[in-house]
Structure formats: structure tokens, C-alpha cells
Amino acid sequence: MEKSNVSHSCKAVIIGGSAGSIEVLLKILPALPEPLTYTLIIVLHRKHTAESALADLLTSKSRLVIHEVEDKEPLLPGNIYLAPADYHLLIEHSLVFSLDASEKVNYSRPSLDVSFESAADVFGPSLVGILLSGANADGTLGLKAIKRAGGLIIAQKPETARVAYMPQQAIQEAGVDYVLDIFELARLLNLLNNQGD
Amino acid sequence: MIEEHDLDLLLNDLFELYGYDFTNYARASLKRRVQRLCSLDKFPSFAELRYRLRSDETYLKHFVEELTVNVTEMFRDPGFYRVLRQEVIDNLRAKPFIRIWHAGCSTGEEVYSMAILLKEANLLHKSLLYATDLNPTVLEKARKGFFSLSEMKLNSENYIASGGVQDFSSYYTAHYGQVKFDESLSEKMIFSTHNLVSDSSFNEFDLILCRNVLIYFDKSLQERVLRLFYDSLAQLGFLALGTRETLRFSGVEPKFKQFSQEKIWRKVT
Ligand SMILES: C[S@@+](CC[C@H](N)C(=O)[O-])C[C@H]1O[C@@H](n2cnc3c(N)ncnc32)[C@H](O)[C@@H]1O
Numbered sequence: 271m272e273k274s275n276v277s278h279s280c281k282a283v284i285i286g287g288s289a290g291s292i293e294v295l296l297k298i299l300p301a302l303p304e305p306l307t308y309t310l311i312i313v314l315h316r317k318h319t320a321e322s323a324l325a326d327l328l329t330s331k332s333r334l335v336i337h338e339v340e341d342k343e344p345l346l347p348g349n350i351y352l353a354p355a356d357y358h359l360l361i362e363h364s365l366v367f368s369l370d371a372s373e374k375v376n377y378s379r380p381s382l383d384v385s386f387e388s389a390a391d392v393f394g395p396s397l398v399g400i401l402l403s404g405a406n407a408d409g410t411l412g413l414k415a416i417k418r419a420g421g422l423i424i425a426q427k428p429e430t431a432r433v434a435y436m437p438q439q440a441i442q443e444a445g446v447d448y449v450l451d452i453f454e455l456a457r458l459l460n461l462l463n464n465q466g467d
Numbered sequence: 468m469i470e471e472h473d474l475d476l477l478l479n480d481l482f483e484l485y486g487y488d489f490t491n492y493a494r495a496s497l498k499r500r501v502q503r504l505c506s507l508d509k510f511p512s513f514a515e516l517r518y519r520l521r522s523d524e525t526y527l528k529h530f531v532e533e534l535t536v537n538v539t540e541m542f543r544d545p546g547f548y549r550v551l552r553q554e555v556i557d558n559l560r561a562k563p564f565i566r567i568w569h570a571g572c573s574t575g576e577e578v579y580s581m582a583i584l585l586k587e588a589n590l591l592h593k594s595l596l597y598a599t600d601l602n603p604t605v606l607e608k609a610r611k612g613f614f615s616l617s618e619m620k621l622n623s624e625n626y627i628a629s630g631g632v633q634d635f636s637s638y639y640t641a642h643y644g645q646v647k648f649d650e651s652l653s654e655k656m657i658f659s660t661h662n663l664v665s666d667s668s669f670n671e672f673d674l675i676l677c678r679n680v681l682i683y684f685d686k687s688l689q690e691r692v693l694r695l696f697y698d699s700l701a702q703l704g705f706l707a708l709g710t711r712e713t714l715r716f717s718g719v720e721p722k723f724k725q726f727s728q729e730k731i732w733r734k735v736t
Pocket of ligand 1: 573663
């Protein structure tokens with residue numbers, strides 16, 4: 271995994287996770303470079319009631335502020351966005367978020383597939399998709415869509431995930447470009463930063 | 468995967484043939500809805516869906532109903548209703564007459580929730596609740612006031628979480644898996660079709676609720692609708708949006724003052 275391979279023109283990184291993914295984020299977010307040159311979007315399956323406490327928890331571990339998305343919020347490079355509970359998170363070509371409270375997909379809302387596919391549509395080859403720990407098959411179809419659009423796709427190394435099923439599914443079905451442990455994920459998020467070089 | 472260009476053609480058909488204008492709906496979400504219908508109704512190709520829509524008006528009705536998202540529940544987001552109950556309604560008490568508009572009311576759960584709040588505050592007798600939607604089928608359901616008994620558990624939990632202290636089941640009578648809400652609640656409701664894309668203001672209101680409707684619109688259509696609400700509100704009237712909807716990205720923001728974190732604003736200029 272050399273810098274030349276991955277930093278080509280990364281405009282956005284989208285991370286999806288379910289059970290066991292918050293602990294991963296709490297480790298990799300503090301290691302994020304600053305300023306961030308891409309937009310970071312986080313979509314997690316979570317309990318309706320946990321609410322914005324999650325954004326606060328993640329923010330406390332990172333020097334950057336994590337925005338829990340409101341409808342039609344613009345996507346800016348350097349910012350970190352978190353999908354709100356109970357809405358699907360979509361991205362418009364005009365680079366604003368749209369929320370959608372329609373049927374659950376893969377028993378989930380937000381669904382990782384929905385956000386990944388929408389991000390692939392907008393960012394094409396400038397997108398990196400990362401799938402973390404979880405017990406659900408959500409995310410695999412979305413990673414495929416990212417790959418089809420020319421983006422880079424990555425799964426958390428199943429042995430390092432509290433629940434291996436979700437990344438395992440992606441490795442089997444989506445043909446991921448890299449399988450990375452938590453330390454390597456943090457390193458990747460740094461390599462993707464274009465420090466003007 | 469449906470191409471942008473195909474979607475444009477379809478939206479154009481809907482407008483030219485039937486007068487439904489979805490061109491300013493949020494694209495990403497609309498595209499998913501069309502894709503979902505294409506696979507749910509088992510069309511082998513997009514061209515076949517388009518042909519069916521052009522030739523079969525009954526299918527069109529189904530299509531439009533399914534394209535829009537109608538899910539709703541009573542006392543949806545109980546924290547919001549708690550603020551309505553404890554703070555907003557008191558501000559309306561002194562009025563000789565209270566006018567409320569539910570824009571995009573779907574099957575009416577929101578309107579019945581409001582009627583219950585007003586009744587408990589002893590204000591329902593001097594209130595009128597205008598409930599509008601684009602879709603005549605959901606309005607018909609709302610007008611009849613029948614709901615499924617299986618939904619009452621969630622509705623009742625929401626009611627309690629919103630600060631309700633009555634026995635929720637005292638508001639309805641159950642019949643074979645269905646419930647009918649008390650006529651005294653629906654007496655003050657007026658249901659009517661109204662399209663936020665094209666129709667104009669029809670009265671002046673003290674409170675407008677438009678929750679989980681704007682998220683399906685793009686920014687330009689949101690702007691139009693928010694203007695319409697501004698024009699339809701009395702001075703210091705209240706505007707209530709869904710939990711993740713905001714005036715923050717709109718040109719009308721300076722004309723409003725946020726009243727509560729629960730997405731309630733007041734018209735101030
Ligand atoms: C998700 S429901 C919201 C119900 C309720 N307000 C709530 O928050 O639970 C959205 C409603 O908006 C209606 N709608 C969509 N486009 C509309 C338009 N252009 N004019 C009026 N209503 C519209 C749909 O028919 C649907 O019933």
C-alpha cells in the first residue's frame with residue numbers, strides 16, 4: 271500500500287460499520303491528519319435512543335468536530351459527518367446531503383448500502399469505501415457499487431473485528447482492494463490526505 | 468441502475484401527461500424510489516416501466532403513491548410533542564381562535580396527535596386543524612380516522628413519552644383489529660389536497676407543521692415551500708419541521724427565530 275496508489279485524488283472517504291465498529295472509530299479518529307483534505311462520512315447502525323451522544327463521543331476522541339448531518343447540509347472537505355439515527359443518508363450531485371426516512375434496507379436505517387451507492391454515484395473514482403465490524407450483510411452491495419464506479423474499497427481485517435461477519439461478507443463477495451487491521455486503517459486515512467505533494 | 472437521463476424522461480412524462488411535477492424532488496432519494504418500484508413491480512427494463520406509465524392511468528396512481536414516502540406515527544418524536552404541549556400551546560391560549568396547518572399530513576396520525584394535545588389543554592373547541600397532502604388516498608384514510616390496532620402500542624408509548632397522562636385507549640374504540648378515534652377529535656379537522664409544488668397559500672395560521680416532507684425536496688423547492696409557509700403565518704406564528712430538517716441552509720432563516728432545539732421557529736419579521 272504505497273502512497274502513490276491511494277492518494278491519487280481522494281475527495282471523500284465513507285466508513286460504514288455496525289456492532290463493534292465504534293471502538294474501531296475511537297481508535298482511528300484520534301490519528302486523523304489535520305487539516306483533512308477530503309470529506310469523511312461515517313454511517314453506523316445504531317440505537318435510535320443513543321442519539322447525538324455518539325457524535326459527542328466521537329468528537330471527544332478527535333480534534334475535529336463531527337457533524338451529525340441535517341437535511342441539505344453541504345459537504346465540505348476537511349469535515350467529518352455522521353449519519354443521524356433513523357434516516358438513510360444520501361448525497362446529491364450538488365454536494366449536499368439528503369435524508370430519507372423510507373423503508374429500512376437490510377433491516378437497517380441508515381443502511382450502509384444506500385449511502386455507499388449514493389456516494390459512488392457522486393464521487394466515482396475519487397471515493398474510498400471502508401467497511402468495519404458488524405453482524406449484518408449490509409455494506410457489501412454498496413462496496414461493489416463503489417468499485418464499479420472506480421473507487422477503492424477496503425474491509426477491516428475480520429480477525430481484528432469484534433464481529434467478523436460484515437467485513438468477511440465483503441471480502442468474499444465484493445473483491446475488496448485491501449484488508450486492513452486497525453493500525454493500518456489509521457495509516458491509510460493519513461496516506462489519503464493530499465498534503466500538497 | 469437507472470440513468471439520470473432516463474429519470475429526466477420519466478419525470479417529463481409525469482408532468483406532461485398528468486401534471487405531476489417531481490422535477491425538484493431530492494434527486495438521490497427519488498432515484499432510489501423509482502429503482503425500488505421498478506424492481507418491486509418486476510419491470511424487466513426501465514423502458515417497460517416508462518411505457519406502462521404512459522399508457523395505464525391506474526398504474527400511474529399506484530406509482531405516484533409509492534414514489535412518495537408516507538410512513539408516519541402518532542406522537543412521532545415524543546420530545547417534539549413535549550415541547551408543543553409544554554411551551555407552544557400556552558403561547559396560543561390567549562387567541563380567540565387557533566388555526567393550524569399540517570402540510571404533508573399523510574394518513575393523519577400527526578393531526579390526531581395535535582387534536583389530543585389541544586383537547587387536553589382545553590383548546591380544541593376554538594381550534595381548526597387544516598390537514599393537506601398531495602396524495603388523495605392517504606387523505607381519504609385520514610378523513611375516515613380508522614387506524615390499525617397493532618399500531619396502538621407504539622402510539623400509546625409515544626403519547627406517554629410526550630407527557631400524556633390520560634389513558635390513551637380512552638380516545639378510541641376498537642373493532643376487529645381496527646380503531647376509530649373519537650369524533651370529538653376529528654370534528655375540528657379539515658382535510659384537503661394541496662400540492663406544495665404548485666399550490667399557494669390559502670389562509671393565515673398560528674402554527675404550521677411540515678415534518679418529514681421537506682427532506683424529499685431539493686433546495687430550490689424547499690425555498691419555495693418555506694416562503695409559502697412564511698407568507699401563511701401570522702406574526703409570531705410557529706413553524707415546526709422534522710427532527711433533522713432545518714432553516715439553517717435557507718434564505719428565510721433571518722425572518723425566523725428558533726424557539727426550541729426541537730426544530731420549532733417563530734416568524735419574527
Ligand atoms: C413521510 S410523510 C410525513 C407525515 C407526517 N408529517 C410525519 O412527520 O409523520 C410525507 C408526506 O408528504 C406528502 N407529500 C409529498 N410531496 C408533497 C407535495 N408536493 N405536496 C404535499 N404533500 C406532499 C406525501 O404524500 C406524504 O404523505
